[in-house]
Each structure stands twice: as structure tokens, then as C-alpha cells.
Amino acid sequence: MSDSTPAPDRRNFVTKAAAVVVGGLISVVAPVAGLFTVLDPLRRKTDTRGLVKVASFAALPENGEPRKFPVLDTLIDAWNKTENVPVGSVYVQRTGDGQVRVLNSVCPHLGCSVGFAAGNRGFFCPCHRSSFALDGAIADPKSPSPRGMDELEAVVKDGEVWVKFQNFRKGSPDKIPV
Numbered sequence: 001m002s003d004s005t006p007a008p009d010r011r012n013f014v015t016k017a018a019a020v021v022v023g024g025l026i027s028v029v030a031p032v033a034g035l036f037t038v039l040d041p042l043r044r045k046t047d048t049r050g051l052v053k054v055a056s057f058a059a060l061p062e063n064g065e066p067r068k069f070p071v072l073d074t075l076i077d078a079w080n081k082t083e084n085v086p087v088g089s090v091y092v093q094r095t096g097d098g099q100v101r102v103l104n105s106v107c108p109h110l111g112c113s114v115g116f117a118a119g120n121r122g123f124f125c126p127c128h129r130s131s132f133a134l135d136g137a138i139a140d141p142k143s144p145s146p147r148g149m150d151e152l153e154a155v156v157k158d159g160e161v162w163v164k165f166q167n168f169r170k171g172s173p174d175k176i177p178v
């Protein structure tokens with residue numbers, strides 16, 4: 001009659017081999033996991049997604065002419081919280097009673113700063129001559145910008161204009177948050 005139980009030497013060999021494999025895996029995985037933990041704050045995006053106050057509604061001309069305002073936000077990562085950091089700028093216009101339109105001032109073509117031509121003649125980017133209407137739409141079809149200026153979500157609360165500031169991918173016909 002044959003015995004299928006492995007001999008003690010064979011069992012010891014299998015146990016030792018398994019220990020070596022498991023030990024090897026742990027010695028590879030642990031340092032990699034530790035590296036991810038240390039680098040995690042660097043991989044995380046800075047938090048600028050809340051509403052930020054950019055202007056007083058009373059400061060906006062009644063004729064709808066845009067005014068440019070800096071956007072200051074609180075940046076938070078795993079190590080620091082820094083307040084009043086400039087993260088961009090916006091054009092704010094009155095569009096009605098307690099209503100506003102807010103446009104990111106960055107040109108969607110390649111990211112230059114768009115200027116405003118006084119007298120409500122619209123916006124103009126000096127870098128490659130894109131022009132935009134007051135509502136941010138492309139005014140001149142020859143403009144190289146692939147889309148109009150990026151409108152941002154905004155609310156007027158207690159006489160102040162609050163904006164959900166966001167940047168978008170440049171050079172794309174689609175408004176893709178970055």
C-alpha cells in the first residue's frame with residue numbers, strides 16, 4: 001500500500017519555499033506602498049473648488065460693462081493651508097437685477113490673458129488675435145481660439161458676487177476642467 005503523505009523533508013522544503021516567496025513579495029510591496037504614501041500630497045490636486053467671493057455687486061457698472069477682478073482662494077494640501085492665494089482672474093458683468101455673468105479671463109486658445117475693449121466692444125486676445133463678444137462667444141470666425149471664453153458658475157449673495165473658479169483645457173473645442 002502506498003502512502004501519499006509527503007515525506008518530512010519535502011514538507012520542509014515547500015514551507016521554506018513559500019516563506020521565501022511571501023517574504024520577497026512583502027519586501028517589494030512595502031517600500032512601494034510607503035513611497036506612494038509619502039508622495040500622495042504631491043499627487044493630490046490643490047483644492048480650489050469652493051465658491052470664492054470676487055466682487056461687490058454694487059461695484060459693477062449698470063450698463064453691463066465687464067470689470068476684471070482677481071480670484072483669491074485658499075489652497076489646501078496635506079501639509080499646508082494658505083489663504084488669499086491668486087489663482088486667476090475673471091470678468092464680471094451685470095446682466096440684470098442681481099444677475100451676473102462671469103468669464104474666466106484666460107484665452108481658451110493657448111492661455112494668454114484676454115483684454116477688454118472699453119465701450120462694450122467685446123474682448124480681445126493680443127497673442128493671436130482672437131476676439132470675443134460680450135457674452136464670451138467667438139466674435140470673429142477667423143479667431144484661432146477653438147471655443148468661446150469660459151463662463152463660470154456664479155451667484156449673487158448678500159450683495160456679493162461668488163464664483164466657482166475653474167480652469168479648462170486650452171486648445172480644445174470642448175470645455176474640459178483641469
Ligand code: FES
Nearest residue numbers: 107109110125128
Ligand atoms: S492665446 Fe489667445 S488667441 Fe492665442
